Amino acid sequence: WELTIFAFFAFPLALWPIRKIGKSIRKITYTIQNEIGFFSNVLGESIRGIKQVKAYNNQDYETKKAFKTINKIKNYFIKSAFISNRLSPLMEFIGSLAIAVSIYAGGVFVLNESMTTGQFMSFLVSLLLAYQPVKALGNLNISIQEGLAGAERIFNLLDSENYLVEQDKNKSNHLKIKEGKIEIKNLSFAYNEINILKNLNISIPDGKKIAIVGLSGSGKSTIISLLLRFFDNYDGKILIDDQDIIHHSLYSLRNNIGLVTQDTMMFNDTIEANIKYGNLNASSLDIQKAADESGVNEFANSLPDKLNTIVGESGIKLSGGQRQRIAIARAMLKNAPILLLDEATSALDNITEKKIQKSIANLMKNRTSLVIAHRLSTIEDADIIYVIDKGKVLDFGKHEELLKKCKLYSQLHLQETLIRDQ
Numbered sequence: 001w002e003l004t005i006f007a008f009f010a011f012p013l014a015l016w017p018i019r020k021i022g023k024s025i026r027k028i029t030y031t032i033q034n035e036i037g038f039f040s041n042v043l044g045e046s047i048r049g050i051k052q053v054k055a056y057n058n059q060d061y062e063t064k065k066a067f068k069t070i071n072k073i074k075n076y077f078i079k080s081a082f083i084s085n086r087l088s089p090l091m092e093f094i095g096s097l098a099i100a101v102s103i104y105a106g107g108v109f110v111l112n113e114s115m116t117t118g119q120f121m122s123f124l125v126s127l128l129l130a131y132q133p134v135k136a137l138g139n140l141n142i143s144i145q146e147g148l149a150g151a152e153r154i155f156n157l158l159d160s161e162n163y164l165v166e167q168d169k170n171k172s173n174h175l176k177i178k179e180g181k182i183e184i185k186n187l188s189f190a191y192n193e194i195n196i197l198k199n200l201n202i203s204i205p206d207g208k209k210i211a212i213v214g215l216s217g218s219g220k221s222t223i224i225s226l227l228l229r230f231f232d233n234y235d236g237k238i239l240i241d242d243q244d245i246i247h248h249s250l251y252s253l254r255n256n257i258g259l260v261t262q263d264t265m266m267f268n269d270t271i272e273a274n275i276k277y278g279n280l281n282a283s284s285l286d287i288q289k290a291a292d293e294s295g296v297n298e299f300a301n302s303l304p305d306k307l308n309t310i311v312g313e314s315g316i317k318l319s320g321g322q323r324q325r326i327a328i329a330r331a332m333l334k335n336a337p338i339l340l341l342d343e344a345t346s347a348l349d350n351i352t353e354k355k356i357q358k359s360i361a362n363l364m365k366n367r368t369s370l371v372i373a374h375r376l377s378t379i380e381d382a383d384i385i386y387v388i389d390k391g392k393v394l395d396f397g398k399h400e401e402l403l404k405k406c407k408l409y410s411q412l413h414l415q416e417t418l419i420r421d422q
Contacts, residue, residue: 002105002109003102003105003106003109003115003120003123006098006101006102006105008098011098013094013097014090014091014094014095014134014138017086017087017090017091017094017138018087018137018138018141019141021083021084021086021087021138021141021142022141022142022144022145023145024083025080025083025084025142025145025146025149026145026146026148026149027149028076028079028080028083029080029145029146029149029150030149030152030153031076032073032076032077032080033149033150033153034153035069035072035073035076036073038069039066039069039070039073042065042066042069043066046062046065046066048314084142087138087139087142088135088138088139091135091138092135095131095134095135098127099124099127099128099131102123102124102127103124106120106123106124107120173247173248173249174248174249174251174252175240175241175243175245175248175249175252175253175256176241176243177240177241177256177337177338178241179206179207179241179368180206180207180240180241180256180337180338180367180368181204181205181206181240181241181242181368182202182203182204182227182238182239182240182338182368182370183202183203183204183237183238183239183242184200184201184202184203184204184223184236184237184238184239185201185236185237185238185239186199186200186201186235186236186237187199187200187201187202187223187226187234187235187236187237187238188200188234188235188236189219189222189226189231189233189234189235191222191231195391196219196222196391197219197222197223197226197234197391197392198390198391198392199236199392200219200223200236200388200391200392200393201393202223202386202393203384204368204370204384205368205383205384206241206368207366207367207368208368208369208383208384209364209369209371209379209381209382209383210368210369210370210371210382210383210384210385210386211370211371211372211373211379211382211384211385211386212370212371212372212385212386212388213372213373213374213376213379213385213386213387213388213409213412214387214388214389214394214408215389215408215412218388218389218390218391219388219390219391220342220372220388221261221342221372223370223372224259224261224340224342224370224372226238227245227257227340227370228253228254228257228259228340229245229246229250229253229254232246240253240256240338255336256336256337256338257336257338257339257340258278258331258332258334258335258336258338258339258340259331259340259342260324260327260328260330260331260339260340260341260342261327261342261343262342262343264315264320264323264324264326264327265314265327266311266312266314266315266318266323266326267311268310268311268312268313268314269310269311270305270307270308270309270310270311271291271296271300271306271307271308271309271311271326272284272287272291272307272308274311274315274326274330275287275290275291275296275307275326275329275330275333276333277330278290278329278330278331278332278333278334279333279334279335282333286333287307287329287333288307290329290330290332290333291307291329293329293332293363294325294326294328294329294332295325295328296322296325296326296329299322299325311323311326328360328363331363332363336367337367337368338367338368338369338370339363339364339367339368339369339370340369340370341360341369341370341371341372341373342372343372343373343374357378376399376409376412376413379399380399381399382398382399383398384396384397384398385397385398385399385402385409387402387406387408387409389408394406394408395408395409
């Protein structure tokens with residue numbers, strides 16, 4: 001036991017470099033993972049925006065930006081290797097020092113005849129056999145710290161609070177929509193402390209077509225987001241059939257709303273699968289009907305695989321107008337009592353738009369419809385048109401009324417007429 005005390009004196013010395021180097025490795029590994037994430041983002045943006053990159057002759061710029069990040073990652077890896085490789089010589093030195101002290105102490109014990117030569121040699125062999133596993137503990141700590149750096153990023157994501165996620169779709173507080181009447185009362189909303197909507201009041205009778213128009217940035221699309229509860233941090237009330245949506249389940253709310261936006265999201269799947277996304281239980285007959293009414297079949301029938309054609313990532317194989325027709329078909333298939341159209345025909349030419357307007361008109365029958373549009377020609381037949389400016393209702397009424405009494409509306413209409421005449 002006396003010899004064991006001499007052999008183990010080196011362990012406290014070894015703890016300091018193990019702890020110090022492990023801490024440095026964890027920090028630098030975390031940085032490396034952040035840089036790799038940033039590089040993935042840079043690379044993804046360059047690939048998705050390849051048309052813009054080539055159109056502006058910025059290939060060299062994108063290459064330099066990518067290599068700048070790659071070099072940073074390389075330098076961090078070199079630094080990590082430099083730090084981790086310092087542990088091995090330190091452990092070798094401390095281990096050798098422990099063995100040297102044990103040999104010296106053992107020699108003294110043998111000379112003093114308090115230990116036999118055989119006992120000393122058996123102890124020394126045992127010590128040498130234990131040296132390699134003990135040294136491996138230092139490298140184990142490096143591996144643990146590298147893993148903990150990755151785990152820290154994962155735990156930060158897992159620990160983020162999910163304010164608008166429901167675990168139980170069968171909760172009893174479902175919205176019970178019979179008519180689809182929507183009332184927005186004293187609605188105020190700010191994003192990053194910038195006021196978007198201010199005491200907004202809008203009434204949308206059931207089964208009617210209501211339109212919202214205004215300049216860009218006036219808060220029109222924000223109203224759609226709040227109706228779908230993409231944000232809950234607003235003041236005021238949004239009522240559907242006199243039920244405050246904030247107190248009812250998200251599932252039931254969104255299950256009763258069909259949405260078509262100007263930014264059409266396509267999945268890297270077939271045209272049919274993208275349409276079926278509106279109702280996963282729909283039959284092939286229902287999908288065909290929606291494709292006919294939305295005008296999807298007009299272009300799909302000219303493709304070799306028709307509705308089974310793969311649209312590519314984000315629908316890259318289709319034009320903007322074709323993607324929007326699929327989005328309209330998706331909303332048709334959902335067959336929800338409330339319909340939200342946010343610039344639904346913005347990517348269509350005038351001829352195609354007129355064809356689809358008929359389909360949209362059929363879709364709107366017996367449904368509460370809220371339409372956001374820049375083209376006033378698409379909402380002239382709306383039951384009520386609300387003119388929004390700087391987050392407030394400037395005026396409302398029918399098309400002919402607003403032309404006479406609302407200056408902003410008449411300006412928007414005049415500008416559109418001039419553009420159309422040109």
